[in-house]
Structures are given as C-alpha cells and as structure tokens.
Amino acid sequence: MRVYPRGTVIYKKDKCYNGINLISTAKDGALVTKMDGTELYRYSVNPMPAKMFSNGNIMSISSFRSSDFGVSDGIKLLEFNKEGDVLFDFDGFKYMSDRGYSPKWMAKAHSDFQREGNSVGYYYPTERKVDEPNTLLLVHDEIVKSDISDKTLLDDVILEIDYEGNILWKFSFSEHFDELGFSEEAKNVIYRNPNLRITENQLGNFLDVTSISVIGENKWYDQGDTRFHPDNILFTARAANIIGIIDKKKSRICYKLGPSFKDFHKIGPVVGSTFASIIPKGLEGEGNLLIFDNGGSCGYGPPTLTSPSGLLPFVRNYSRVLEINPITLSKTWSIDPRDFGFSIPLNGYKFYSPYGGNLQRLPNGNTLITLATEGMVVEVTRDKEIVWEWSCPYRTDTENMLRNNLIYRVYRYPYEYMDVDKDENDIEVIEDMSYYRLKGAGEFKEAPLTNVPGAVLSNDIDPLSQESESPKDLAENKEMIRKNNSVIKNIFSQNFAEIISKNEYSICVFGAPRCTHCMALMEIVEAMLTDEFKNVSAYYMDVDKNRDFAEKNEIYQLPLTKFYKNGEEVYSFQGEKSYDMIAEAIEKYLLEIE
Numbered sequence: 001m002r003v004y005p006r007g008t009v010i011y012k013k014d015k016c017y018n019g020i021n022l023i024s025t026a027k028d029g030a031l032v033t034k035m036d037g038t039e040l041y042r043y044s045v046n047p048m049p050a051k052m053f054s055n056g057n058i059m060s061i062s063s064f065r066s067s068d069f070g071v072s073d074g075i076k077l078l079e080f081n082k083e084g085d086v087l088f089d090f091d092g093f094k095y096m097s098d099r100g101y102s103p104k105w106m107a108k109a110h111s112d113f114q115r116e117g118n119s120v121g122y123y124y125p126t127e128r129k130v131d132e133p134n135t136l137l138l139v140h141d142e143i144v145k146s147d148i149s150d151k152t153l154l155d156d157v158i159l160e161i162d163y164e165g166n167i168l169w170k171f172s173f174s175e176h177f178d179e180l181g182f183s184e185e186a187k188n189v190i191y192r193n194p195n196l197r198i199t200e201n202q203l204g205n206f207l208d209v210t211s212i213s214v215i216g217e218n219k220w221y222d223q224g225d226t227r228f229h230p231d232n233i234l235f236t237a238r239a240a241n242i243i244g245i246i247d248k249k250k251s252r253i254c255y256k257l258g259p260s261f262k263d264f265h266k267i268g269p270v271v272g273s274t275f276a277s278i279i280p281k282g283l284e285g286e287g288n289l290l291i292f293d294n295g296g297s298c299g300y301g302p303p304t305l306t307s308p309s310g311l312l313p314f315v316r317n318y319s320r321v322l323e324i325n326p327i328t329l330s331k332t333w334s335i336d337p338r339d340f341g342f343s344i345p346l347n348g349y350k351f352y353s354p355y356g357g358n359l360q361r362l363p364n365g366n367t368l369i370t371l372a373t374e375g376m377v378v379e380v381t382r383d384k385e386i387v388w389e390w391s392c393p394y395r396t397d398t399e400n401m402l403r404n405n406l407i408y409r410v411y412r413y414p415y416e417y418m419d420v421d422k423d424e425n426d427i428e429v430i431e432d433m434s435y436y437r438l439k440g441a442g443e444f445k446e447a448p449l450t451n452v453p454g455a456v457l458s459n460d461i462d463p464l465s466q467e468s469e470s471p472k473d474l475a476e477n478k479e480m481i482r483k484n485n486s487v488i489k490n491i492f493s494q495n496f497a498e499i500i501s502k503n504e505y506s507i508c509v510f511g512a513p514r515c516t517h518c519m520a521l522m523e524i525v526e527a528m529l530t531d532e533f534k535n536v537s538a539y540y541m542d543v544d545k546n547r548d549f550a551e552k553n554e555i556y557q558l559p560l561t562k563f564y565k566n567g568e569e570v571y572s573f574q575g576e577k578s579y580d581m582i583a584e585a586i587e588k589y590l591l592e593i594e
Contacts, residue, residue: 005436006393006405008037011427015387016379017362019123019412020420022058023377024050026406028394030060032418036425037390040418043084047408048074048109049358051121054129056082056418061109062089069098071154071197071205073140074109082418090165093139099200108140111210119216119230122360122411125282126217132163136233138212142203145174149194149204156209158233158246171251173207173237179253180207180242186259186300189310195239208239210274211358215245218278219287220327227255228278228326234289238274238355241298241314243291255326259299261314266329271316272298275358278326284365284382285323288332292369293320296354318348321359321369333548335369339384339492358409368412375405379412382548385494487529488522491539493549501567503537505590508562512544515558521576525561528579533586563589 016035023031030050032041043050045060052058058081061074079088090107097103114121116133141155153174160169173180182190194204212235215221220228226247232254233246245255261269275292279285297312307313323333337344337351356372362379366387370377375392392405415422430436437444491499491508500506509525511518522540529538543550543558550556563571563585571589587593 005430006391008035008388008390008427010378010386010389010429011035011424012387013424013426015366015381015385017364017366017412018422018424019414020418021377021390022050022052022411022413023390023392024048024060024408024410025392025394026404026408030058033390034420034424035388036427038425040420041082043080045078045080046074047406048077049112049121049409049411051113051115051411052413052417053079053115053118054123054127054417057087059088059113059115065096065106065108066098066101068200069096070108070140070199071203072110073106075104075106077107077109077113077135077137088163090135090137090161092161092165092167093159094141107137109137110140111138112212113137114212114214119214119280120277120360121213123363123413123417124280124361125363126280134163134168135161136212136214137161138209141172143174145177148174148177148206149191151194151196151204152201153194154197154203154205156207156237158212158235169248171233171246171248173209176253179256180237180240180244180259181256182240182259182300185302185310189300193309193311195311205239207237207242209235210238210356211236211276213277215278217281225327234276234278236273236276238272238294239298239312240300241270241272243270243273243276243289257329264329267322267324267331267334269314269316270322271314272296272354274356277359279323279361283361283363285332285361287326288323289326290359290361290367291322291324292353292357292359293322294354294357295319295352317345318352319354319357319371321367333382335367335380335384339545340386356406356408358411360411362412368410370407370410372407372409373404375407377407377410381494383493383496383546486526488526488538488540491541493541493546496541496549497567499539500564503564504566505533505536505586506539506564506567507536507586507590508539508541508564510541510543510550510555510560510562511558512542514544517576518559521559521561524577524579524582528583528586532583533591536586536590565590 018035021033024047026047030043030045033039048061050058050060057079059079062076062078065073076089076091078086080086091105093107096106114136117128117130137159139157139159141157143153143155155172155174158171159167161167190206194206196202197205212233215228215230215232217230218228231248233248236243240259242258244253247254257263264270270293272294273291274294277290279288279290295316295318297315299314301310301313303310304313318337321335324331337348342350353371353373357370360368366379366381368379377390378386379388380386392407395405525538529536543555557574561573562569
C-alpha cells in the first residue's frame with residue numbers, strides 16, 4: 001500500500017488560475033473546495049458530473065437506479081442553490097417498473113449534460129447568461145434492434161429539454177448506426193456481444209457515450225465549415241472509440257474520428273477516449289479539439305490474446321492529453337507519462353485513468369486534468385509543469401472495487417460564483433515524495449552498501465521488463481536512462497529556468513532525435529566537460545517534446561547551443577563546432593579567461 005499525502009499536495013499559487021473546485025466524488029457527494037484544499041460545501045448528490053453556473057447554483061443527479069436493472073441510470077436531474085434548495089428537476093423520460101421497487105418516472109441520465117449559454121460546463125470569458133435555459137442531457141434507453149444485435153441494447157440518447165421539463169429534441173445513436181463507420185468485422189463482433197453489462201436482463205452498452213458538449217462559437221464555422229456550427233454537438237463513445245460531431249439541425253453525424261485507428265494516424269491511436277471538447281473562444285487554443293485519450297480497452301475487431309472474441313481488443317495502459325487542430329488533425333500540444341519523467345510502459349500507469357476524467361482549459365492557459373480512477377486532479381502549465389495537485393482523501397469500498405478513492409470530474413470556477421474570499425493558505429510541499437516515510441519508520445538507505453568483487457549495480461533497463469516493451473519504447477527508455485547517467489542531463493521546459501538559474505556555469509544543447517548533427521556535437525561537449533571543464537553543467541533539451549518552449553524562444557534550426565552564466569544567456573552558436581572552438585568559447589564567455 002502506498003503512503004501518500006491527500007488533499008492539496010502541490011500548490012504554486014503564482015502559477016495557478018486560482019478559484020474554487022467542484023469535485024464529483026464516487027460516494028461522498030459533490031465537494032466544493034478552495035485551492036489549498038479547504039472544504040467549503042459538500043452536497044449529497046451523485047457522480048454524474050456536478051457543474052456550477054455563474055449564479056452559484058449546481059446541477060447533478062439525485063440518485064441512481066439499482067444496478068440490478070440499469071447501468072448508471074440517474075433517476076432525477078437536479079439544479080439547487082448554495083443552501084441546497086432544489087430550483088429545477090427533470091425525471092420525465094421513462095416510466096420504469098423494476099421488480100421490488102415502486103414504479104416511477106426516471107430521467108435515466110448518465111455521464112454528461114450541458115446548459116444553454118455555456119458550451120462546455122466550465123467558466124470561460126465569452127459564456128452567456130440565459131434566463132430559463134434549455135438543457136442537453138445524455139440518457140439511456142433500452143431497445144432491441146435486430147440489424148445491430150439480437151441482444152437488448154443500451155442505447156445512448158441525447159435530449160434537449162426546456163426549463164419546464166418538456167422534451168424539445170431527441171437524438172438516438174442506434175438510429176444512426178450506419179453513420180458510425182464500423183467495419184463488417186466490427187459489426188459481426190457487436191452482433192454477437194455488444195459489450196454486455198451484467199444486469200438482471202443483460203444490456204449491450206455498445207457505444208458507451210461518455211461526454212457531450214456544444215461546439216459553441218468558433219473560427220472554423222466563421223471560416224465557412226458548417227460541420228462546426230455553434231449549435232452542433234461533440235460526443236465521445238468510449239467503447240466504440242469514436243469522437244464525433246452531430247449536426248443538430250439535420251440530426252445526423254457530420255464529423256467523425258474513429259472507430260478505425262487509421263483515422264488517428266497523424267496523432268497516434270486514441271484508445272477509449274471518455275472526454276473531448278472544442279476549446280471555447282477567449283481561451284488559449286480556442287477552436288482546437290481537446291481530447292482526454294484515456295487508454296484502457298476499447299473497440300471491436302480481430303481476435304487477440306487478450307480478447308479472443310474481438311470485444312474491446314485495443315489496449316493501452318497509460319493516458320494521454322491531446323490538443324489538435326480538428327481540420328488538419330495536427331497536434332498543437334500534448335501530454336503523456338514521459339513528460340513527467342515516467343518511462344512507457346514500465347511506469348506509464350502513473351499517468352493513467354482508463355475510465356472517467358475530464359479536461360478544462362483555464363483562462364491563464366493552464367489545463368486542469370482529472371485522473372478519475374487515480375482520484376487525482378492536476379493543473380499543468382503549457383510548459384507541462386504541475387502547479388497544483390489534489391488527491392481525493394475519501395476512500396470507499398464498493399462491491400466490485402475495494403478501497404478506491406475514485407472521482408468523476410473536477411471543474412474550476414471563479415471565487416465570485418459562490419462569493420468566496422480569495423485568501424488561500426500556503427502549502428508546505430514535500431520535495432521528494434519517493435522518500436516520504438511515516439513517523440517512527442526506519443530510515444532509508446541506513447544500511448551501508450557492501451561491495452561484492454566483480455559486481456556493479458546497473459542503472460540500465462530492468463531486463464525483466466524488456467519483454468513487455470515495444471522496440472520503440474525500449475529504445476526511447478534506454479536513451480532516457482543513458483542521458484540521465486551522462487554529464488549532459490535531460491532538461492524540460494517546465495524546470496528549465498529553475499535549473500539553469502541554480503548553476504554558475506551552464507551549457508544547453510537544443511536538439512532532437514531527427515537532427516543528424518546533434519549527436520556528434522553532444523559527444524564533443526560530453527568529452528570536453530568530462531576531461532576539462534568539470535565545473536560547467538550541461539543539459540540537452542529535445543525540442544520535439546518541448547515545442548511550446550522552442551516556439552517561444554524561436555528555436556528553429558538544430559542543433560542550437562547556448563551558454564548561461566548565473567542563469568543569464570551570454571553566448572550561443574548554431575550547428576557543430578570543433579573541440580578547440582567550443583573550449584575557447586567556454587573560457588571566453590563563461591570562465592572569462594582571455
């Protein structure tokens with residue numbers, strides 16, 4: 001069992017977008033906290049994503065239908081104020097008679113909803129206030145559709161309801177099955193087993209739609225692309241591995257990525273995304289598609305060792321965050337475990353949420369990332385520095401998952417939404433979590449090392465892990481370890497300024513694996529610092545993995561080498577130079593030896 005602090009564990013106040021956090025826990029209600037972790041309110045609603053409106057009201061789910069009969073069917077959608085008074089409710093989708101329960105109307109709401117005037121459910125500068133707004137709501141229906149499967153299907157349906165609870169518009173995904181682009185092989189798998197869920201009467205959750213959001217005002221529609229009409233609806237279907245857009249006026253799917261991996265060829269396979277949104281106007285990256293690429297298992301296809309039937313055969317055991325241009329599919333920003341120093345696949349699980357979670361682009365350009373199954377949320381800068389981290393302290397036993405601290409989603413809102421004062425406590429951060437120990441526990445590395453003749457401790461890849469790593473991953477991880485054992489250390493954008501400023505003399509080589517001249521230059525610098533200039537620190541930055549930094553600092557030609565004295569740049573040169581020329585430059589610009 002890991003020993004790890006809970007609540008707010010990292011808080012760099014000056015780098016954060018400070019506000020209040022609305023956290024949907026698994027079993028402990030909707031929690032409102034300050035940045036320092038101070039709990040302000042907790043409401044007895046259930047983990048559909050709780051969302052807050054600009055007047056401080058909150059919307060979420062009252063309770064769930066028994067899992068004997070349904071899959072995450074929320075009985076009633078509620079809007080309530082800060083005091084907990086209910087101002088709006090909806091349960092008027094289906095009248096259900098479950099054995100052993102009184103018949104009742106249910107919303108059968110699950111996973112997501114959006115309120116008119118706000119396309120994504122979190123704060124952004126151009127959101128609108130609408131009196132008596134309509135609501136888009138994701139619900140379940142149970143159907144038999146023999147051209148899809150001979151099993152009962154759990155159909156995902158989007159409703160638009162007015163403030164009186166009247167249903168104004170309905171979109172049933174099963175009626176648009178042919179627009180989803182499944183191969184014949186995938187259709188055959190779905191027919192035999194449409195991702196059956198264990199209930200009294202098994203239900204095939206063949207799509208598992210997990211997020212819906214309105215496109216909102218955007219530059220693509222302004223430029224004439226009608227697929228991005230502001231009223232259209234973006235969705236993710238986790239089990240089917242589809243991210244798509246519904247043309248609301250024509251009631252048809254007009255844009256789609258997946259289910260085939262070839263649709264993602266420019267950005268690498270997306271596996272089981274549970275959340276995506278178009279970044280609203282007024283925020284960094286507006287118009288781009290922000291994707292939580294969860295990993296886990298998804299899809300329908302050929303049999304594999306882990307899936308002999310072809311059900312959910314596509315597997316990846318770590319998560320990614322992608323920001324892409326939805327037209328060209330070019331990647332504009334991304335995060336994966338390597339950005340936090342975790343090799344893949346050995347430690348990829350340390351940035352991993354196979355189910356649930358969400359993303360929020362904050363007004364200062366940072367991104368809020370909810371790792372739902374880890375019970376953790378982090379705020380990350382564009383340079384990929386973690387500036388805030390909160391770990392759920394509530395741990396719950398459930399019938400199928402022991403000792404979990406799951407959360408569903410987390411959203412950040414301005415203090416003004418609930419008239420909360422902006423004062424925050426400073427958080428004393430434990431610098432090295434890897435050596436955090438309990439009071440009274442033994443000291444680490446207390447026993448002296450006994451050197452055995454002929455034996456040398458290895459810092460190379462664990463040989464037991466090599467079978468689980470692809471040649472590409474293994475090569476990248478070996479290179480990461482080789483560089484960390486060299487006199488030239490890896491450096492990343494998020495810690496660049498801090499590390500460079502700590503050294504009296506520093507050299508940084510900006511390069512990339514694709515650069516044919518970089519390796520030769522690095523070998524010269526490494527030999528020089530090992531033999532002559534041992535008081536000079538040296539670093540290497542892969543600009544392909546730190547593109548924001550490269551663009552900001554106009555690093556376009558490689559290799560580029562820069563000299564720093566007490567954190568200030570004093571000299572730079574492009575391309576390769578001889579040993580003697582670099583040595584002379586070190587003496588002149590760093591050591592000031594004439």
